Amino acid sequence: MAHTTRALAAGIVVVVLGSASRLPAQQPKPMRVVDLIELPSLSDPQLSPDGRALLYVRSDADWKANRRISHVWRADVATGRSVQLTNGEKGESGPRWSPDGRWIAFTAARNGDEHRQIWLLPADGGEAIRLTKHATAPEDLTWAPDGSAIYFVAEEPKSKEEKEKERLKDDVYAFDENYEQPHLWKVAVPSGEETRLTSGDFAVRGYALSRDGRKIVLNRAPNPLLGYGDQSEVWVMDADGKNAVQLTKNGQAEGQPQLSPDNTQVLFTCDCNEKFESYYNDKIFLMPATGGAARVLMPDFPYEVQRATWSQDGRSIYFLANMGVHSELFRVDVATGKYTQLTDGEHSLTGWMLANGPGLHVVGIDSPTNAGDFWILPAAGGKLRQVTHVFDRYAKEFRLPRQEKITWKGKDGVTVEGLLFYPLDYQPGQRYPLVVQTHGGPAASDHFGFGRWSNYTQVLTAMGYAVLHPNYRGSTGYGDAFLRDMVGHYWQNAHLDVLAGVDKVIEMGIADPDRLVAMGWSAGGHMTNKLITFTDRFKAASSGAGGANYVSFYAQSDTRHYRTPWFGGTPWQKDAPIDKYIATSPVFETWKVKTPTIFLVGGADPRVPMPQSVEMYRGLVANGVPTHLYVAPREPHGWQELRHELFKVNVELDWFERWVTHRTYTWEKAPGGEAAATAAQQQ
Numbered sequence: 001m002a003h004t005t006r007a008l009a010a011g012i013v014v015v016v017l018g019s020a021s022r023l024p025a026q027q028p029k030p031m032r033v034v035d036l037i038e039l040p041s042l043s044d045p046q047l048s049p050d051g052r053a054l055l056y057v058r059s060d061a062d063w064k065a066n067r068r069i070s071h072v073w074r075a076d077v078a079t080g081r082s083v084q085l086t087n088g089e090k091g092e093s094g095p096r097w098s099p100d101g102r103w104i105a106f107t108a109a110r111n112g113d114e115h116r117q118i119w120l121l122p123a124d125g126g127e128a129i130r131l132t133k134h135a136t137a138p139e140d141l142t143w144a145p146d147g148s149a150i151y152f153v154a155e156e157p158k159s160k161e162e163k164e165k166e167r168l169k170d171d172v173y174a175f176d177e178n179y180e181q182p183h184l185w186k187v188a189v190p191s192g193e194e195t196r197l198t199s200g201d202f203a204v205r206g207y208a209l210s211r212d213g214r215k216i217v218l219n220r221a222p223n224p225l226l227g228y229g230d231q232s233e234v235w236v237m238d239a240d241g242k243n244a245v246q247l248t249k250n251g252q253a254e255g256q257p258q259l260s261p262d263n264t265q266v267l268f269t270c271d272c273n274e275k276f277e278s279y280y281n282d283k284i285f286l287m288p289a290t291g292g293a294a295r296v297l298m299p300d301f302p303y304e305v306q307r308a309t310w311s312q313d314g315r316s317i318y319f320l321a322n323m324g325v326h327s328e329l330f331r332v333d334v335a336t337g338k339y340t341q342l343t344d345g346e347h348s349l350t351g352w353m354l355a356n357g358p359g360l361h362v363v364g365i366d367s368p369t370n371a372g373d374f375w376i377l378p379a380a381g382g383k384l385r386q387v388t389h390v391f392d393r394y395a396k397e398f399r400l401p402r403q404e405k406i407t408w409k410g411k412d413g414v415t416v417e418g419l420l421f422y423p424l425d426y427q428p429g430q431r432y433p434l435v436v437q438t439h440g441g442p443a444a445s446d447h448f449g450f451g452r453w454s455n456y457t458q459v460l461t462a463m464g465y466a467v468l469h470p471n472y473r474g475s476t477g478y479g480d481a482f483l484r485d486m487v488g489h490y491w492q493n494a495h496l497d498v499l500a501g502v503d504k505v506i507e508m509g510i511a512d513p514d515r516l517v518a519m520g521w522s523a524g525g526h527m528t529n530k531l532i533t534f535t536d537r538f539k540a541a542s543s544g545a546g547g548a549n550y551v552s553f554y555a556q557s558d559t560r561h562y563r564t565p566w567f568g569g570t571p572w573q574k575d576a577p578i579d580k581y582i583a584t585s586p587v588f589e590t591w592k593v594k595t596p597t598i599f600l601v602g603g604a605d606p607r608v609p610m611p612q613s614v615e616m617y618r619g620l621v622a623n624g625v626p627t628h629l630y631v632a633p634r635e636p637h638g639w640q641e642l643r644h645e646l647f648k649v650n651v652e653l654d655w656f657e658r659w660v661t662h663r664t665y666t667w668e669k670a671p672g673g674e675a676a677a678t679a680a681q682q683q
Helices: 033-037 160-167 226-231 457-462 480-486 494-507 523-534 550-556 561-567 578-584 586-592 610-622 642-661
Strands: 003-008 011-016 041-047 053-062 067-076 082-084 092-097 103-108 117-122 139-143 149-155 182-188 194-196 203-209 215-221 233-238 255-259 265-272 278-288 304-310 316-322 327-333 339-341 348-355 360-367 370-378 403-409 415-421 432-438 466-471 511-521 540-544 597-602 627-632
Touching: 033 457, 033 642, 041 092, 041 348, 041 360, 041 370, 053 092, 053 370, 067 092, 092 139, 103 139, 139 203, 149 203, 203 255, 215 226, 215 255, 226 561, 233 265, 255 304, 265 304, 278 316, 278 480, 278 561, 316 348, 327 348, 348 370, 403 494, 415 457, 415 494, 432 494, 432 523, 432 642, 457 466, 457 642, 466 494, 480 561, 494 511, 494 523, 511 523, 511 642, 523 540, 523 586, 540 642, 550 561, 550 578, 550 610, 561 578, 586 610, 597 610, 597 642, 610 627, 627 642
Parallel strands: 182 203, 278 304, 432 466, 432 511, 511 540, 540 597, 597 627
Antiparallel strands: 003 011, 011 082, 041 053, 053 067, 067 082, 092 103, 103 117, 139 149, 149 182, 182 194, 203 215, 215 233, 255 265, 265 278, 304 316, 316 327, 327 339, 348 360, 360 370, 403 415, 415 466
């Protein structure tokens, strides 16, 4: 991508003049692992009040820092020309236009800041000005409609006594009590005077300001810990923090609460039914803003609602829906519940926002050939128009795999679907090794899209593998019955659906039944553990952050609420269904495993903690099955350090090549340095 640069006080501004059309003609080449790790990501689009400019956050890999760093960019909607607005060493995030379009607020840590602060940047260029000196990091910024203030959420600061104890290493802490409550504040513009709006022993987990700036709707929970999300409730209060009223009391985690334009109704989403029973596809709920019964707006809608927002006049609600292998934008009439689909394609929609002023949607379109450039669409629907062109070059520079939706029948006759990725040099009649990648969740689904470093389908297909992404029973976007197949029996049809999908690809004449690989992360790791204890059809496997022992897993994880329906109770209640927990746990069937399997986990993973991988690993070692366990220090559930990501892909490819194709794999190295791979390659 050709560009020029010039220095400004706010940072280095990069003007994007064109895309791959300016590059010298060259033959497309296969993607490498490093190419995928270096793939940028775009997020948080914000259209200006006049609809002429688009702010967004772009994250790029920085090998020196060993992480991705995010900066704020602005695109001209008419021309698509993009300008990098910020270039701080630690990055920036959360850009928000002032109501008059003259200022851009964002958060950043600069000049030795201990925490990120709110900064203001003139929209027409110039030096960014610090607005806050808050004791902790402000997040989730919202401008008041008149531009006089910015609302934000920030954790309570640690006391002097707590800081001194930390300095002295006198830092024993109480487990699950070592947190600071986040609360709501506002800061005056331009004086920087701050006003606290909420206080008390509760956590503000999300909020939304009303259109007129008079009211605030918010989620309040006992604390900010993930495992207590189901105890959050919806409240409404005046914009000054007074007259707070609790609206819900249902024991479920409501999401995205918003007041209607006339402040009479509250919209929220919840993964429950009209009785507020858990473990359903997310639905849109409406209730009076003064309190009362909440109702499901579209009780018969067959898909999962991912996000929703009010129209300008409040007569409609726009929402993003997961429809299995793709996601689309819809509009629903509030009075009748009748809905209309506004987009359709082999894609996944990301980063959606509705700018009611100019009457435009902004949405990222993640497709097999584009990793999520932003497009605009008239509010009522119509023709999509591309704004950013960050990813145009990838389809021209690289050979990308063909993706195809395929369907098959589960053992009980239910239709299951998934995505098949063909080898780059696919020849009909020739059979190829097949890698089965099972998604996490399990309440999720795999969509059409470019993909990321974690599934590296471009690399696998370039090496001659076919790849299958099965949306097995328990996936979202296929109706409640499909999702709830796991309720009461986690392993009833899910693993059988995956194996039936493998048989489908074999039946198509594509997959070699003697060269099968299983892999996945999180719930995909649970699935991998199940598959290797259920069948010896797979010649190699990689289990990432997978569950092994559901009794210990339930207790160890930072979230438990949504797992309870799988077993019909907790492991520590009276008459606990321990038999179901044990019957579900792969660790008790490791004696059946014959598949050479590696395990990978983050050393700081709170979701599927390291002991789960240790239990599976030690079971395979004891039974003489080839195995290794790789632990990435500091990493949470989703790995973030670039060299750890590169190691994961390298070690998996090495393992698959060793046991499936019997070829030698050459490890890729991190740019600017040697990969620390020698020890792993010798194992």
